[in-house]
Amino acid sequence: MDEHTDFRKIEGKWQERWEKAGIFRVTEDPKKKKFYVLEMYPYPSAAGLHMGHIRNYAMGDAYARFRRMQGFNVLYPMGYDAFGLPAENAAIKKGVHPKKYTEDAIAGIRKNQKSLGLSYDWSREIATCYPEYYKWNQWFFLQMLKKGMAYKKESPVNWCPKCVTVLANEQVEGGKCWRCGSEVVEKLIEQWFFRITKYADELLEDIDKKLQGWPEKIKTMQRNWIGKSEGVNIKFKVKESGDNIETFTTRHDTMYGMTFIVIAPEHPKVLEWTKGTKYEKSVLDFIAKVKKLSQIERTTAEKKEKRGVFLGKHAIHPLTGQEIPIYAADFVIMGFGTGIVQAVPAHDQRDFDFAKEHKLPIIVSIQPEGEKLDGKTMQKAYEGYGTLVNSGKFTGLQSDEAMEAIADKLEKTGAGKRSVAYKIRDWGISRQRYWGTPIPVVYCGKCGMVPVPEGDLPVTLPENVRFTGQGNPLANHKPFVETKCPKCHGPAKRETDTMDTFVDSSWYFLRYCNVKAKDMFDPKAVKYWMPVDQYIGGAEHAVMHLLYARFFVKALRDLGMLDFGEPFTRLFNQGIVYKDGHKMSKSFGNAVTQEEIAGKYGIDTARLFLLFVASPDSQLEWSDEGITGVYRFVTRFLGISAEGRRNGTREGRMQTGDLIMQSKLHSAIRKVTQSLEEFRFNVAIGTLMELLNSMQKYVSLPQKPHKEVVSDCIEILAVMLSPFAPHVCEEAWEALGKKPFVSLHAWPKADEKKIRKDMELGEQMLERTIGDVETVLKLAKKEKPSGIYVYVSPEWKYAFFSELSKMPGKTKDFKEIMAKITKNAALKMHGQEISRMLTKMLNAGQVLEATDQETEFRVLSESKELLEKKFGCKVEIVLAESAKSEKAAKAIPGKPGIEVE
Ligand SMILES: [Zn+2]
Numbered sequence: 041m042d043e044h045t046d047f048r049k050i051e052g053k054w055q056e057r058w059e060k061a062g063i064f065r066v067t068e069d070p071k072k073k074k075f076y077v078l079e080m081y082p083y084p085s086a087a088g089l090h091m092g093h094i095r096n097y098a099m100g101d102a103y104a105r106f107r108r109m110q111g112f113n114v115l116y117p118m119g120y121d122a123f124g125l126p127a128e129n130a131a132i133k134k135g136v137h138p139k140k141y142t143e144d145a146i147a148g149i150r151k152n153q154k155s156l157g158l159s160y161d162w163s164r165e166i167a168t169c170y171p172e173y174y175k176w177n178q179w180f181f182l183q184m185l186k187k188g189m190a191y192k193k194e195s196p197v198n199w200c201p202k203c204v205t206v207l208a209n210e211q212v213e214g215g216k217c218w219r220c221g222s223e224v225v226e227k228l229i230e231q232w233f234f235r236i237t238k239y240a241d242e243l244l245e246d247i248d249k250k251l252q253g254w255p256e257k258i259k260t261m262q263r264n265w266i267g268k269s270e271g272v273n274i275k276f277k278v279k280e281s282g283d284n285i286e287t288f289t290t291r292h293d294t295m296y297g298m299t300f301i302v303i304a305p306e307h308p309k310v311l312e313w314t315k316g317t318k319y320e321k322s323v324l325d326f327i328a329k330v331k332k333l334s335q336i337e338r339t340t341a342e343k344k345e346k347r348g349v350f351l352g353k354h355a356i357h358p359l360t361g362q363e364i365p366i367y368a369a370d371f372v373i374m375g376f377g378t379g380i381v382q383a384v385p386a387h388d389q390r391d392f393d394f395a396k397e398h399k400l401p402i403i404v405s406i407q408p409e410g411e412k413l414d415g416k417t418m419q420k421a422y423e424g425y426g427t428l429v430n431s432g433k434f435t436g437l438q439s440d441e442a443m444e445a446i447a448d449k450l451e452k453t454g455a456g457k458r459s460v461a462y463k464i465r466d467w468g469i470s471r472q473r474y475w476g477t478p479i480p481v482v483y484c485g486k487c488g489m490v491p492v493p494e495g496d497l498p499v500t501l502p503e504n505v506r507f508t509g510q511g512n513p514l515a516n517h518k519p520f521v522e523t524k525c526p527k528c529h530g531p532a533k534r535e536t537d538t539m540d541t542f543v544d545s546s547w548y549f550l551r552y553c554n555v556k557a558k559d560m561f562d563p564k565a566v567k568y569w570m571p572v573d574q575y576i577g578g579a580e581h582a583v584m585h586l587l588y589a590r591f592f593v594k595a596l597r598d599l600g601m602l603d604f605g606e607p608f609t610r611l612f613n614q615g616i617v618y619k620d621g622h623k624m625s626k627s628f629g630n631a632v633t634q635e636e637i638a639g640k641y642g643i644d645t646a647r648l649f650l651l652f653v654a655s656p657d658s659q660l661e662w663s664d665e666g667i668t669g670v671y672r673f674v675t676r677f678l679g680i681s682a683e684g685r686r687n688g689t690r691e692g693r694m695q696t697g698d699l700i701m702q703s704k705l706h707s708a709i710r711k712v713t714q715s716l717e718e719f720r721f722n723v724a725i726g727t728l729m730e731l732l733n734s735m736q737k738y739v740s741l742p743q744k745p746h747k748e749v750v751s752d753c754i755e756i757l758a759v760m761l762s763p764f765a766p767h768v769c770e771e772a773w774e775a776l777g778k779k780p781f782v783s784l785h786a787w788p789k790a791d792e793k794k795i796r797k798d799m800e801l802g803e804q805m806l807e808r809t810i811g812d813v814e815t816v817l818k819l820a821k822k823e824k825p826s827g828i829y830v831y832v833s834p835e836w837k838y839a840f841f842s843e844l845s846k847m848p849g850k851t852k853d854f855k856e857i858m859a860k861i862t863k864n865a866a867l868k869m870h871g872q873e874i875s876r877m878l879t880k881m882l883n884a885g886q887v888l889e890a891t892d893q894e895t896e897f898r899v900l901s902e903s904k905e906l907l908e909k910k911f912g913c914k915v916e917i918v919l920a921e922s923a924k925s926e927k928a929a930k931a932i933p934g935k936p937g938i939e940v941e
């Protein structure tokens with residue numbers, strides 16, 4: 041084969057054969073160990089695939105192929121996250137029906153994926169936009185409703201008054217409607233929620249208990265999202281009204297420094313307390329002002345001005361009995377904790393700023409060690425821990441002791457209770473749009489909200505709706521909305537909200553186990569295949585998708601349908617592909633498409649390049665130059681597998697050169713296997729490239745290569761390269777006269793007995809020696825030498841090297857090393873010389889790796905003929921001990937002394 045290799049033809053040929061033979065189709069086989077490899081399923085966009093997507097698939101496919109060749113029964117499916125906003129936006133803007141848009145996009149991606157040669161079991165393909173799939177979203181919703189795990193409450197949405205429609209966050213661009221540019225406002229409407237907070241503790245605890253195979257970064261993000269904090273709820277009596285209010289704090293050690301209380305302006309008590317008082321007007325003005333601000337504007341830490349207004353009320357401090365003024369403040373938000381916060385200005389920066397603004401007292405209650413803070417002079421809050429001061433009988437305690445003592449006291453007097461708070465909120469699943477799963481409830485004038493009976497599922501999406509961009513198309517579609525009440529058969533209206541598409545992706549991995557399951561999933565198949573052994577996807581889904589899927593699995597377990605609580609055993613996040621400094625994407629105009637690269641270099645080259653050029657979890661800068669190097673590797677591989685057949689070979693006893701090549705092969709098997717297990721594809725490919733280099737050298741040596749070694753090398757290289765470059769490897773495999781398919785061939789095992797590090801080092805020494813002889817000849821200006829002497833280093837130097845290699849870590853201290861080495865009596869004799877050599881080595885910062893005198897002598901002696909041929913004169917290999925030459929004394933392990941005549 042040569043540079044005119046028709047990659048397209050090879051790719052097409054093998055893709056067709058794989059499909060025809062169905063070699064990637066799997067069934068549950070109790071005799072085989074299963075392995076479930078899964079990539080996060082893609083959203084089918086009309087833009088098609090670029091190198092960023094392909095990197096993800098190339099990783100998953102290489103890994104799935106590797107596990108399959110190792111003998112696992114590998115489930116490796118593909119499907120499409122088919123509901124969603126872009127399809128609906130396309131309907132509004134271009135008049136294409138979302139279903140058509142989606143189906144076209146899926147067809148495009150599927151075609152791309154198939155031409156990548158990915159080893160999916162295509163018989164398991166799913167798309168979430170069809171009733172046979174989304175029926176089960178509805179069924180799950182009904183189960184959650186029964187258990188009180190789904191509920192409805194008022195919640196804010198983005199609202200475009202001109203389009204009369206709810207907007208998704210992605211449809212709000214700089215506070216304006218994506219479609220008409222009107223100012224977007226916040227509106228409260230009733231929406232559906234899943235009670236994920238009920239699982240907050242388990243979701244948190246299982247991160248440490250069960251997710252050892254996840255990246256630390258992702259686990260931290262999940263922990264932060266759940267945001268558990270332990271503290272106390274404190275009750276305060278309001279002096280003027282007699283109300284009880286409650287705050288939550290994790291810093292009750294600072295309680296004696298509390299000088300005011302702040303309350304969210306939207307808290308109902310704010311209007312109740314001020315109605316008809318002299319404070320009413322200023323409070324109403326303040327609320328109107330706050331309404332114009334977003335939550336981010338209200339809570340941002342950089343904002344210096346702390347807006348607030350006094351409510352004319354006071355709370356009684358439960359420990360001191362002091363009266364503490366209550367303010368409404370914009371930085372307190374309803375929905376976080378109780379909406380009421382005790383303010384400790386000396387120990388919280390926001391409270392400090394507010395106190396300065398409103399001239400409220402600042403009282404230090406915590407002193408850091410070795411300092412004496414004063415509320416009158418401090419320039420900023422001290423937020424750390426320390427010793428309690430001004431704190432009644434708690435004065436003198438350390439923060440941690442004081443937390444316990446104060447919590448005990450509050451609990452004893454009934455003024456407070458230890459409590460745990462979470463940042464995580466319930467999962468809002470309502471979307472006011474068309475292209476999603478209809479929520480299966482109806483509203484009856486008589487019976488109220490009535491769930492659609494399970495037997496009536498699915499509630500299907502009507503297709504002939506109009507996409508005007510005004511309101512939710514479902515709500516405007518009378519035949520859908522108007523229905524009968526399942527209870528009283530009177531007229532009723534359907535819920536027109538559809539579900540968040542994260543619902544679809546929270547259980548699709550269960551469906552893959554048997555896509556024809558009569559129920560939500562097939563318990564037998566799920567028992568065999570789940571959990572997913574290796575999940576692969578982008579870090580942008582680090583929080584929501586993964587958290588929701590974990591929640592679903594736990595909820596299904598509690599419905600008695602699963603016997604495990606975590607869906608993904610191991611997780612890998614691939615790095616992002618960049619080009620010209622931007623993330624590769626169609627919208628930046630820097631997308632390198634599959635067609636472009638496949639046409640020029642073949643798809644195997646693209647796959648190899650994407651996995652070789654950077655470690656899989658780091659970002660990759662696409663370079664057109666880089667890919668040509670990988671392209672040369674692929675053509676060289678095809679060349680050598682052809683050459684292996686053409687050139688003659690030798691049989692019989694193996695020589696050192698053969699054993700060295702064999703050793704390199706088995707070292708490579710060990711390294712490639714280990715790298716693949718650890719998801720270090722770049723290291724694996726680098727090792728294969730080195731192996732090919734060594735093979736090329738080996739087959740071009742003057743003596744013919746050994747038949748057994750050369751065929752082992754070529755075959756095993758084809759096997760190990762096939763997870764990355766499956767098409768060309770199948771082609772080479774066939775050219776070797778092997779039965780198809782290399783894709784199903786057993787993964788090779790390294791034979792440790794054949795790994796001969798000493799010989800590999802010997803070979804390096806020989807190459808170094810040849811180089812040294814050439815240098816000496818050049819320096820001596822001798823083109824035709826009459827004789828060459830090669831002096832192998834004296835025995836004691838190998839002993840010295842061996843001692844050096846045993847030194848712990850990276851010891852660099854001269855004295856320390858000398859002390860250790862001269863403990864050896866045989867080496868002590870050579871103390872002076874060792875001292876000289878060591879000084880030189882430490883200065884050069886490098887020590888040669890060497891074997892032993894016997895091996896070096898043997899390797900050189902066996903190569904005597906080769907050296908004589910190369911330099912055209914007699915060559916003598918001499919042990920330094922039996923030579924008097926100065927050059928012999930200079931020889932060191934791995935670097936013989938050279939003398940020319
Ligand atoms: Zn609008």
Ligand SMILES: [Zn+2]
Pocket residue numbers: 484485486487488490525526527528529530532
């Ligand atoms: Zn009814």
